[in-house]
Every structure is written in structure tokens, then in C-alpha cells.
Amino acid sequence: WRKLLNKYSAKATFFLSTNCFSAKNAGLAKIKNQLKLLIKEKHEIGLHMHPDSDQALQITLKEKFQYTSSKFYNYNQINRFIKTSKQLIKNNLNIVPTSFRWGNWALNSDAIKALQANGFKVDSSATPGIKGHLNDGMHYDWSKVREHYPWRLSLTNYQDVHKQDSKVLEIPIATFNFMGKTLRADPIYSELLKAAFDYYYRNVDRSNKPFAFVVISHSIEATHEDGSITRVIKDTEDFIKHTKKFKDVEFVTIEDAYKRIK
DSSP states (O other), rough: OOHHHHHHHHOOOOEGGGGGGGHHHHHHHHHHHHHHHHHHTOEEEEEEEEETTTTHHHHHHOOOOSSSSSSSSSSSHHHHHHHHHHHHHHHSOOOOEEEEEEEOOOOOOHHHHHHHHHOOEEEEOTTTOOEEEETTTTEEEEOOOOSSSSSOOOOTTOSSSSSOOSSSEEBBEEEEEEETTTEEEEEEHHHHHHHHHHHHHHHOOOSOOOOOOOOOOGGSSBBOOOOOOOOOHHHHHHHHHHHTTTTTTTOOHHHHHHHHHO
């Protein structure tokens, strides 16, 4: 990802699970070196919450957690997760993250309260119109949200886009409809992603503020086990080339988007 983004002077936010800091010795040194290079190259490190798989978080809190989704935790637990993970990033990288995405898009209202209490400025967990894993520990539900422009999150109902009573700005992941299904903006959709971007570019109002078209992927999707690059990287490069044909398009971090939009 670093090689591809830097090739096109494109900036990105890497939402980081602090699980990486449970690595040992040479492995941990390699991880921290790559993360510090991202920071040096002006990419952003945000916090990505996965309580059930985050060994560093579990070791620090001396407790095991069973679920990904915030739905299964109370405010005090969520607050501890966020506060501890934020400190782990600061301890290991000497930076303080201000952007957040809950793993599997599974944010809720208590998590918004905890984000505000811990000084986070922006969240990017929302997938407007999409829900999933409703019967397991990765539960998420943004089915009632139809807004694609950023909004201030609600402290009492995370799907309420009108109340806007928190200090946390939601910059949602772009979603689009195809054949009756709502899909996230992801390079795995290849030509569909380009078509979705074209539609947004033609139709969103950018007269007063820029619009953030948020595309997602995962680090694990970038390479095969033998180290060769995957189709996702090739499709992302095609997407970058495609978007650069349009005027006034920039690839920026979530933090930079927040500064321009707020």
C-alpha cells in the first residue's frame, strides 16, 4: 500500500488495530518501522477497534473479550478500550490518533460518547444503508442511515443524522446501489467502484465544501502469502488513475478531510 500510494502522491488513513503491538522483538521492530514510515510520509494513523482479536489490548487490561461489535459492551468497557488503545499508539509511535473506525463498522451510541470523552474528532465507521452479522458477535447496522454528506454524530442514537449533538464528525464510507444491493466503495468491485465515483462526482454538491468519497480496503488484501501483489492493489491503481482524470480530486487523509469539511 505504501509503495502504491506514494507512487501517485496519494495520502491515506491507516486505521490501526493495536493488536500489532503484541508482536515481539524483530517482528515488533519491523511493524513499528513501517508505521513510522507511514507517518513520515504524511499518511495518517487512526484507531481501529477489534476487542476480541486485540491481544495487546487484552494483555494491558488483563481480560479476554469475545465480541467485535460495540453492541455487546457497555459504556465503561468501551471507554476503557478506546482510552487504552489510544495510549498504546502514543506509547509505541509517539502520536495521538484523532480519527476512528470501529472494526466491522460496528459503532454504537456509547462508543460515540467514549470517542468524545477521549478527544477523537472524526469517525468513519458508517456504511449508509448496510447492515450485517445481525446474529453474531460482529453485528453492525447502518440500515436507517441514508445520508452521504458528513454529519455530527448523535450521543443518543448513532443512526440519527439530524440531532447532531456530539463533537464527533462522521465521514461515512461511500456506498452505492447495484442490482438491488447496497455496496461499500471498495477496490474489490473494480469497474463498479469507478462508476460509483463517477456518479458521486457528477451529482454531489461541492459548491460550499469539498465532498469526501471514502474508499476502504484492508492491509491483508494487498499481498499473497508469497509476497506478490494482489488484484486489489492493481484495481486500486486503476481507480487512482481513473480519478486523476477529473479536476479538483485529491487523495487525502480522514484528518485532512475533517479540517476541510468541519
